[in-house]
Amino acid sequence: xxxxxxxxxxxxxxTGEKVFxxxxxxxxxxxxxxxxxxxxxxxxxxxxxxxxxMKEKGDIPEGYSVSREKKERFSLILESASTNxxxxxxxxxxxxxxxxxxxxxxGTRLTVV
Amino acid sequence: xxxxxxxxxALRLQEGESSSLNCxxxxxxxxxxxxxxxxxxxxxxxxFTLYSAGEEKEKxxxxxxxxxxxxxLHITAPKPEDSATYLCAVQVTGRRALTFGSGTRLxxxx
Numbered sequence: 001x002x003x004x005x006x007x008x009x010x011x012x013x014x015t016g017e018k019v020f021x022x023x024x025x026x027x028x029x030x031x032x033x034x035x036x037x038x039x040x041x042x043x044x045x046x047x048x049x050x051x052x053x054m055k056e057k058g059d060i061p062e063g064y065s066v067s068r069e070k071k072e073r074f075s076l077i078l079e080s081a082s083t084n085x086x087x088x089x090x091x092x093x094x095x096x097x098x099x100x101x102x103x104x105x106x107g108t109r110l111t112v113v
Numbered sequence: 114x115x116x117x118x119x120x121x122x123a124l125r126l127q128e129g130e131s132s133s134l135n136c137x138x139x140x141x142x143x144x145x146x147x148x149x150x151x152x153x154x155x156x157x158x159x160x161f162t163l164y165s166a167g168e169e170k171e172k173x174x175x176x177x178x179x180x181x182x183x184x185x186l187h188i189t190a191p192k193p194e195d196s197a198t199y200l201c202a203v204q205v206t207g208r209r210a211l212t213f214g215s216g217t218r219l220x221x222x223x
Contacts, residue, residue, distance in 0.1 A: 004156075031209055042215035043157075043200070050209060058210060090156050100204055101147060102211060104156030 003027070004105040006091050012111045019078040021108050023091030029103075030096035032074035034058075034066065037088040037107075049074055050096065081112045115140040119201050119214035126221050129190045134217045136201030137183040146184050147211060148177050149200040157200055191221045 007022035025032065033048040035058075045058030047066040055066050063085060067075045074093075078085055088109050092102040116139045126132055138146070145164050149157035161170045163179040170177050174195065176187040186199055198218045202211035 033210055035213075040215060043202075043211075043213040045210045045212075048210050092156075094209075096209075100145065100209065100211075101159050101162050103159060104149075107154070107156045109154075 004091055004093055004103050006089075006105040006108050008108050009106065010109050010111075012113060013078075013081050015082060015112055017078075017081045017112075019081050019110070019112075021076040021078075021089055021091075021110070023074045023076070023093075023105055024072050025074075025091075025093040025103070026072065027093065027095075027103070028071065029093035030071075031094045031100070031102075032068065033092040033094075033102060034064075034074070034076045035090045035092065036060070037090055043090065046076065081110075083112050086110060086112045115203065115205050115212050117201055117203055117212055117214040119199075119217050121217060122215070123218040124220070126188075126191055126219070128192055128221055128223050131187070131189045131191070133188070134186040134199055134219070135183060136186070136214055138201075138203050139182075140203055140205050140212075142206035144204040144206050146179055147202040147204070148175075148184070148186055149202065151198045151200055151216070153198075160199075188219070191219075193221050193223050195219065196221045 034046040035043040049068040091105040094102040148160040151157040161177040198216045202213040
C-alpha cells in the first residue's frame with residue numbers, strides 16, 4: 001500500500017513562530033503536494049514539487065515556503081505563523097504520468113494562537 | 114479559470130435509499146476527473162479516476178459516471194459506513210496538481 005506520512009496530527013503554535021510540517025512517502029513518487037483544507041473552501045494547493053529541489057507555487061503560496069532535499073520527503077514551512085494559517089494541512093504524492101491519482105497523508109491540524 | 118462545483122453540500126439518506134452526488138466542472142482541457150472519500154479528521158482516500166465522457170467505474174455500492182460537463186457518483190442502497198465527505202477533483206492538461214470541489218457531506222442513517 002502507498003503510504004504518505006505526516007509528522008504530526010495536531011500542532012499548536014504561537015503567532016510569529018517558524019513552523020515546519022514534514023511529509024514522507026514510500027512509493028518513489030515524483031510529485032509531492034501541500035494543500036490546505038478549510039470549511040466551505042475545499043482543498044487549495046499551496047505548493048508542489050515534481051522533482052528533488054524543484055518546486056512550483058500553487059494557488060495560495062503567500063506566507064509559505066517548501067523544501068525537497070530528498071525524493072521521499074517534502075516539507076512545508078510557515079516562515080512566521082499567523083492566525084489565518086490555522087487550518088488542516090494535507091500532503092499528497094503521485095507518480096508523474098497520465099494516471100496521476102494523488103495519495104494523501106492523514107493531515108496535520110495546525111492551530112496558531 | 115478552472116472551476117469545480119459539487120452539489121448538494123450535504124445529503125442525509127436513510128439506509129438503503131439510493132441517490133446521486135453531482136460534480137460539474139468548467140475547465141480548459143480535462144485530463145482526468147477523480148473522486149475521493151474523506152472521513153472526519155483524515156486525509157482523502159482515492160476512489161475512482163475517469164478520463165473520457167461515457168466512462169463508468171464501480172466499486173461496491175458506488176458508481177461514477179462522466180459526461181463532458183459533469184460527473185455523478187451514484188450510491189446504491191447505502192449503509193451507515195458510507196457516511197463521509199465525497200470530494201471531486203479535476204486534473205487539467207498541463208497542470209500536475211488537482212483542482213478540488215468543496216465536497217458533499219453524506220450522512221446515512223440506520
